[in-house]
Amino acid sequence: MNFFSKTGKMALGSRLRLLTAKITDDAAQIYALYQVELSPKWFPVFYILSEEGEKTITEIAQAIGHSQPSVSKIIKEMTVAGLVKENLESPDKRRNSVLLTQKGKELSEKIKVQYLDVDAAIENIISEATHNLWEAMAEWEFLLEQKSLLRRVQEQKKMRESKEVQIVEYEAHHQSKFKSLNEEWISTYFEMEEADYKALDNPKEYILDRGGKIFVALYKNEPVGVCALIKMNDPTYAYELAKMAVSPKAQGKNIGWLLGQAVINAAKELGSSKLYLESNTILKPAINLYHKLGFQKIAGRITPYKRCNIQMEVDLNASR
Numbered sequence: 001m002n003f004f005s006k007t008g009k010m011a012l013g014s015r016l017r018l019l020t021a022k023i024t025d026d027a028a029q030i031y032a033l034y035q036v037e038l039s040p041k042w043f044p045v046f047y048i049l050s051e052e053g054e055k056t057i058t059e060i061a062q063a064i065g066h067s068q069p070s071v072s073k074i075i076k077e078m079t080v081a082g083l084v085k086e087n088l089e090s091p092d093k094r095r096n097s098v099l100l101t102q103k104g105k106e107l108s109e110k111i112k113v114q115y116l117d118v119d120a121a122i123e124n125i126i127s128e129a130t131h132n133l134w135e136a137m138a139e140w141e142f143l144l145e146q147k148s149l150l151r152r153v154q155e156q157k158k159m160r161e162s163k164e165v166q167i168v169e170y171e172a173h174h175q176s177k178f179k180s181l182n183e184e185w186i187s188t189y190f191e192m193e194e195a196d197y198k199a200l201d202n203p204k205e206y207i208l209d210r211g212g213k214i215f216v217a218l219y220k221n222e223p224v225g226v227c228a229l230i231k232m233n234d235p236t237y238a239y240e241l242a243k244m245a246v247s248p249k250a251q252g253k254n255i256g257w258l259l260g261q262a263v264i265n266a267a268k269e270l271g272s273s274k275l276y277l278e279s280n281t282i283l284k285p286a287i288n289l290y291h292k293l294g295f296q297k298i299a300g301r302i303t304p305y306k307r308c309n310i311q312m313e314v315d316l317n318a319s320r
Helices: 002-033 040-052 057-064 068-080 102-110 112-128 133-146 149-162 172-189 194-201 203-208 255-269 284-292
Strands: 084-086 097-100 165-169 213-219 222-231 239-246 274-279 296-298 310-315
Touching (some): 002 040, 002 112, 040 057, 040 068, 040 097, 057 068, 068 084, 097 102, 102 112, 149 255, 165 255, 172 203, 172 213, 172 222, 194 203, 194 239, 203 213, 203 222, 213 255, 255 274, 255 284, 274 284
Parallel strands (some): 239 274
Antiparallel strands (some): 084 097, 165 213, 213 222, 222 239
Protein backbone atom coordinates (compact mmCIF):
# COMPACT_ATOMS: atom_id res chain seq x y z
CA MET A 1 0.00 0.00 0.00
CA ASN A 2 1.14 3.55 -0.74
CA PHE A 3 0.58 4.58 2.89
CA PHE A 4 3.08 2.03 4.20
CA SER A 5 5.57 3.05 1.51
CA LYS A 6 5.44 6.54 2.99
CA THR A 7 5.64 5.55 6.66
CA GLY A 8 8.27 2.87 6.26
CA LYS A 9 8.92 0.42 9.08
CA MET A 10 7.46 2.82 11.67
CA ALA A 11 4.02 1.42 10.82
CA LEU A 12 4.97 -2.24 11.33
CA GLY A 13 2.32 -2.69 14.03
CA SER A 14 -0.39 -1.03 11.94
CA ARG A 15 0.49 -3.13 8.93
CA LEU A 16 0.40 -6.35 10.93
CA ARG A 17 -2.96 -5.37 12.45
CA LEU A 18 -4.36 -4.70 8.97
CA LEU A 19 -3.11 -8.07 7.72
CA THR A 20 -4.54 -9.75 10.83
CA ALA A 21 -7.90 -8.06 10.25
CA LYS A 22 -8.00 -9.29 6.64
CA ILE A 23 -7.19 -12.86 7.63
CA THR A 24 -9.65 -12.76 10.54
CA ASP A 25 -12.45 -11.51 8.26
CA ASP A 26 -11.72 -14.31 5.81
CA ALA A 27 -11.56 -16.83 8.66
CA ALA A 28 -15.08 -15.90 9.79
CA GLN A 29 -16.38 -16.45 6.26
CA ILE A 30 -14.45 -19.73 5.98
CA TYR A 31 -16.15 -21.02 9.14
CA ALA A 32 -19.50 -20.04 7.60
CA LEU A 33 -18.52 -21.82 4.37
CA TYR A 34 -18.11 -25.07 6.31
CA GLN A 35 -21.11 -24.35 8.55
CA VAL A 36 -18.88 -24.30 11.60
CA GLU A 37 -20.20 -22.12 14.40
CA LEU A 38 -16.90 -20.89 15.77
CA SER A 39 -15.50 -17.39 16.24
CA PRO A 40 -11.94 -17.03 14.87
CA LYS A 41 -10.70 -15.71 18.21
CA TRP A 42 -11.88 -18.91 19.94
CA PHE A 43 -9.76 -21.16 17.73
CA PRO A 44 -6.56 -21.41 19.85
CA VAL A 45 -8.56 -22.37 22.97
CA PHE A 46 -10.79 -24.72 21.00
CA TYR A 47 -7.80 -26.40 19.37
CA ILE A 48 -5.98 -27.02 22.67
CA LEU A 49 -9.09 -28.54 24.26
CA SER A 50 -9.89 -30.67 21.21
CA GLU A 51 -6.32 -31.98 20.89
CA GLU A 52 -5.25 -32.27 24.54
CA GLY A 53 -8.50 -32.58 26.47
CA GLU A 54 -9.33 -31.05 29.84
CA LYS A 55 -7.21 -28.07 30.87
CA THR A 56 -7.15 -25.29 33.44
CA ILE A 57 -7.35 -21.69 32.29
CA THR A 58 -3.73 -21.22 33.38
CA GLU A 59 -2.59 -24.20 31.32
CA ILE A 60 -4.48 -22.94 28.25
CA ALA A 61 -3.04 -19.43 28.63
CA GLN A 62 0.49 -20.80 28.85
CA ALA A 63 -0.03 -23.08 25.86
CA ILE A 64 -1.37 -20.40 23.49
CA GLY A 65 0.57 -17.40 24.81
CA HIS A 66 -2.50 -15.42 25.91
CA SER A 67 -3.21 -13.75 29.24
CA GLN A 68 -5.42 -15.54 31.77
CA PRO A 69 -8.11 -12.79 31.65
CA SER A 70 -8.23 -13.13 27.86
CA VAL A 71 -8.65 -16.92 28.07
CA SER A 72 -11.28 -16.56 30.81
CA LYS A 73 -13.31 -14.24 28.59
CA ILE A 74 -13.10 -16.65 25.65
CA ILE A 75 -14.11 -19.57 27.87
CA LYS A 76 -17.18 -17.65 29.03
CA GLU A 77 -18.18 -16.95 25.42
CA MET A 78 -17.62 -20.57 24.40
CA THR A 79 -19.64 -21.73 27.41
CA VAL A 80 -22.57 -19.58 26.30
CA ALA A 81 -22.20 -21.12 22.82
CA GLY A 82 -22.39 -24.60 24.41
CA LEU A 83 -18.91 -25.67 23.30
CA VAL A 84 -17.15 -25.95 26.67
CA LYS A 85 -18.06 -26.59 30.29
CA GLU A 86 -16.41 -26.68 33.69
CA ASN A 87 -15.49 -30.05 35.12
CA LEU A 88 -17.70 -30.04 38.20
CA GLU A 89 -16.63 -33.59 39.07
CA SER A 90 -12.93 -32.74 39.40
CA PRO A 91 -11.58 -33.89 42.79
CA ASP A 92 -9.46 -30.74 43.00
CA LYS A 93 -11.95 -27.88 43.23
CA ARG A 94 -9.13 -25.32 43.08
CA ARG A 95 -8.16 -26.23 39.50
CA ASN A 96 -11.30 -24.88 37.81
CA SER A 97 -10.62 -26.95 34.68
CA VAL A 98 -12.69 -26.88 31.49
CA LEU A 99 -13.35 -29.35 28.70
CA LEU A 100 -15.33 -29.64 25.49
CA THR A 101 -19.03 -30.47 25.67
CA GLN A 102 -20.55 -33.11 23.40
CA LYS A 103 -21.36 -30.29 20.96
CA GLY A 104 -17.75 -29.16 21.11
CA LYS A 105 -16.47 -32.68 20.43
CA GLU A 106 -18.78 -33.04 17.42
CA LEU A 107 -17.56 -29.70 16.09
CA SER A 108 -13.97 -30.87 16.58
CA GLU A 109 -14.58 -33.80 14.22
CA LYS A 110 -16.48 -31.67 11.72
CA ILE A 111 -13.76 -29.01 11.49
CA LYS A 112 -11.01 -31.45 10.50
CA VAL A 113 -12.00 -31.29 6.82
CA GLN A 114 -11.75 -27.51 7.02
CA TYR A 115 -8.24 -27.82 8.47
CA LEU A 116 -7.09 -29.74 5.40
CA ASP A 117 -8.45 -27.19 2.93
CA VAL A 118 -7.12 -24.18 4.86
CA ASP A 119 -3.70 -25.75 5.22
CA ALA A 120 -3.57 -26.48 1.48
CA ALA A 121 -4.67 -22.92 0.65
CA ILE A 122 -1.93 -21.42 2.83
CA GLU A 123 0.66 -23.73 1.31
CA ASN A 124 -0.51 -22.45 -2.07
CA ILE A 125 0.12 -18.85 -1.01
CA ILE A 126 3.58 -19.81 0.29
CA SER A 127 4.43 -21.42 -3.06
CA GLU A 128 3.39 -18.25 -4.90
CA ALA A 129 5.22 -15.86 -2.55
CA THR A 130 8.88 -14.87 -2.75
CA HIS A 131 9.23 -15.06 1.03
CA ASN A 132 7.83 -17.70 3.38
CA LEU A 133 5.77 -15.66 5.87
CA TRP A 134 5.20 -18.63 8.17
CA GLU A 135 8.92 -19.27 8.62
CA ALA A 136 9.63 -15.54 8.85
CA MET A 137 7.10 -15.14 11.67
CA ALA A 138 8.74 -17.96 13.61
CA GLU A 139 12.10 -16.29 13.17
CA TRP A 140 10.79 -12.87 14.21
CA GLU A 141 9.06 -14.35 17.26
CA PHE A 142 12.33 -15.96 18.31
CA LEU A 143 14.36 -12.78 17.78
CA LEU A 144 11.85 -10.61 19.65
CA GLU A 145 11.80 -13.12 22.49
CA GLN A 146 15.58 -12.71 22.78
CA LYS A 147 15.40 -8.91 22.60
CA SER A 148 12.14 -6.95 22.43
CA LEU A 149 11.43 -4.23 19.90
CA LEU A 150 11.31 -1.74 22.79
CA ARG A 151 14.80 -2.69 23.94
CA ARG A 152 16.12 -2.49 20.37
CA VAL A 153 14.67 1.00 19.96
CA GLN A 154 16.17 2.03 23.31
CA GLU A 155 19.58 0.84 22.12
CA GLN A 156 19.26 2.74 18.83
CA LYS A 157 18.22 5.87 20.72
CA LYS A 158 21.24 5.54 23.01
CA MET A 159 23.60 5.01 20.06
CA ARG A 160 22.21 8.03 18.18
CA GLU A 161 22.32 10.32 21.18
CA SER A 162 25.79 9.13 22.22
CA LYS A 163 27.11 10.40 18.87
CA GLU A 164 26.13 13.89 20.03
CA VAL A 165 28.25 13.50 23.19
CA GLN A 166 31.70 15.06 23.13
CA ILE A 167 34.36 14.12 25.70
CA VAL A 168 36.73 17.00 26.44
CA GLU A 169 39.47 17.62 28.97
CA TYR A 170 38.68 19.68 32.04
CA GLU A 171 39.14 23.44 32.05
CA ALA A 172 38.87 25.85 34.97
CA HIS A 173 35.34 26.93 34.06
CA HIS A 174 34.15 23.32 34.50
CA GLN A 175 34.91 23.33 38.26
CA SER A 176 31.41 24.25 39.44
CA LYS A 177 29.84 21.55 37.25
CA PHE A 178 32.44 18.99 38.34
CA LYS A 179 31.44 19.65 41.95
CA SER A 180 27.66 19.97 41.52
CA LEU A 181 27.30 16.77 39.46
CA ASN A 182 29.20 14.77 42.08
CA GLU A 183 27.44 16.44 45.01
CA GLU A 184 24.09 15.54 43.44
CA TRP A 185 24.60 11.77 43.33
CA ILE A 186 26.62 11.53 46.56
CA SER A 187 24.00 13.47 48.54
CA THR A 188 21.20 11.38 47.02
CA TYR A 189 22.59 8.08 48.36
CA PHE A 190 25.17 8.98 51.01
CA GLU A 191 26.72 12.09 52.57
CA MET A 192 29.64 14.21 51.45
CA GLU A 193 32.95 13.31 53.11
CA GLU A 194 36.24 15.14 53.67
CA ALA A 195 37.93 13.36 50.74
CA ASP A 196 35.08 14.51 48.47
CA TYR A 197 35.57 18.17 49.35
CA LYS A 198 39.33 17.94 48.77
CA ALA A 199 38.88 16.71 45.20
CA LEU A 200 35.79 18.72 44.27
CA ASP A 201 36.79 22.07 45.77
CA ASN A 202 40.37 21.94 44.53
CA PRO A 203 40.51 19.74 41.41
CA LYS A 204 43.56 21.53 40.00
CA GLU A 205 45.63 21.11 43.13
CA TYR A 206 44.30 17.69 44.20
CA ILE A 207 44.03 15.99 40.79
CA LEU A 208 45.59 17.84 37.85
CA ASP A 209 48.79 19.16 39.47
CA ARG A 210 49.53 15.66 40.81
CA GLY A 211 49.52 14.13 37.35
CA GLY A 212 45.87 13.21 36.99
CA LYS A 213 43.21 14.16 34.45
CA ILE A 214 39.55 15.12 34.46
CA PHE A 215 37.20 14.51 31.55
CA VAL A 216 33.95 16.33 30.88
CA ALA A 217 31.07 15.01 28.75
CA LEU A 218 29.30 17.66 26.71
CA TYR A 219 25.84 17.00 25.28
CA LYS A 220 24.77 19.74 22.91
CA ASN A 221 27.67 21.77 24.36
CA GLU A 222 26.35 21.47 27.93
CA PRO A 223 28.45 19.69 30.61
CA VAL A 224 26.40 16.67 31.70
CA GLY A 225 29.02 14.23 32.96
CA VAL A 226 32.45 14.15 34.56
CA CYS A 227 35.07 11.59 35.54
CA ALA A 228 38.59 11.83 36.98
CA LEU A 229 41.81 9.87 36.62
CA ILE A 230 43.59 10.40 39.95
CA LYS A 231 47.32 9.67 40.50
CA MET A 232 47.86 7.29 43.42
CA ASN A 233 50.82 6.77 45.71
CA ASP A 234 50.59 3.02 45.55
CA PRO A 235 53.02 0.32 44.36
CA THR A 236 50.23 -1.66 42.69
CA TYR A 237 47.99 1.02 41.24
CA ALA A 238 49.32 4.13 39.55
CA TYR A 239 45.87 5.60 38.92
CA GLU A 240 42.30 5.51 40.18
CA LEU A 241 39.08 6.08 38.25
CA ALA A 242 37.02 8.37 40.48
CA LYS A 243 34.41 11.09 40.71
CA MET A 244 32.32 9.77 37.83
CA ALA A 245 28.96 11.55 37.72
CA VAL A 246 26.29 11.92 35.05
CA SER A 247 23.32 14.25 35.24
CA PRO A 248 20.03 12.32 35.67
CA LYS A 249 18.68 14.39 32.78
CA ALA A 250 21.36 12.98 30.47
CA GLN A 251 21.31 9.33 31.52
CA GLY A 252 20.63 6.72 28.86
CA LYS A 253 23.01 8.28 26.34
CA ASN A 254 26.04 6.04 26.96
CA ILE A 255 27.82 8.91 28.73
CA GLY A 256 29.19 6.78 31.58
CA TRP A 257 30.67 4.33 29.09
CA LEU A 258 32.27 7.12 27.04
CA LEU A 259 33.77 8.76 30.14
CA GLY A 260 35.05 5.41 31.41
CA GLN A 261 36.68 4.69 28.05
CA ALA A 262 38.33 8.11 28.06
CA VAL A 263 39.80 7.51 31.52
CA ILE A 264 40.98 3.99 30.63
CA ASN A 265 42.64 5.22 27.43
CA ALA A 266 44.34 8.04 29.31
CA ALA A 267 45.67 5.61 31.93
CA LYS A 268 47.09 3.42 29.16
CA GLU A 269 48.77 6.39 27.51
CA LEU A 270 50.38 7.26 30.84
CA GLY A 271 51.80 3.73 31.01
CA SER A 272 49.60 2.35 33.77
CA SER A 273 49.15 -1.43 33.88
CA LYS A 274 46.16 -1.44 36.23
CA LEU A 275 43.35 0.94 37.09
CA TYR A 276 41.62 1.01 40.47
CA LEU A 277 38.21 2.27 41.67
CA GLU A 278 35.98 2.31 44.74
CA SER A 279 32.19 2.25 44.80
CA ASN A 280 29.15 0.95 46.63
CA THR A 281 27.00 -2.00 45.58
CA ILE A 282 23.82 0.03 46.10
CA LEU A 283 24.78 1.83 42.87
CA LYS A 284 23.80 -1.08 40.61
CA PRO A 285 23.90 0.79 37.27
CA ALA A 286 27.40 2.03 38.10
CA ILE A 287 28.60 -1.45 39.11
CA ASN A 288 27.17 -2.88 35.89
CA LEU A 289 29.01 -0.20 33.92
CA TYR A 290 32.31 -0.99 35.65
CA HIS A 291 31.92 -4.68 34.85
CA LYS A 292 31.20 -3.73 31.24
CA LEU A 293 34.40 -1.66 31.22
CA GLY A 294 36.32 -4.74 32.38
CA PHE A 295 36.65 -4.10 36.12
CA GLN A 296 36.68 -7.04 38.53
CA LYS A 297 36.10 -7.09 42.29
CA ILE A 298 39.13 -7.11 44.61
CA ALA A 299 39.55 -6.62 48.37
CA GLY A 300 42.09 -5.59 50.96
CA ARG A 301 42.84 -1.91 50.39
CA ILE A 302 42.29 0.79 53.02
CA THR A 303 39.80 3.42 51.84
CA PRO A 304 39.17 6.99 53.03
CA TYR A 305 35.46 6.71 52.22
CA LYS A 306 32.83 5.41 54.64
CA ARG A 307 30.47 4.64 51.75
CA CYS A 308 32.92 2.32 49.97
CA ASN A 309 31.96 -1.36 50.21
CA ILE A 310 33.45 -2.62 46.95
CA GLN A 311 36.86 -2.18 45.33
CA MET A 312 37.58 -3.06 41.73
CA GLU A 313 40.44 -3.15 39.23
CA VAL A 314 40.95 -3.60 35.52
CA ASP A 315 44.09 -5.07 33.93
CA LEU A 316 44.97 -2.57 31.22
CA ASN A 317 47.58 -4.87 29.67
CA ALA A 318 44.84 -7.40 28.86
CA SER A 319 42.89 -4.83 26.84
CA ARG A 320 45.74 -3.15 24.96
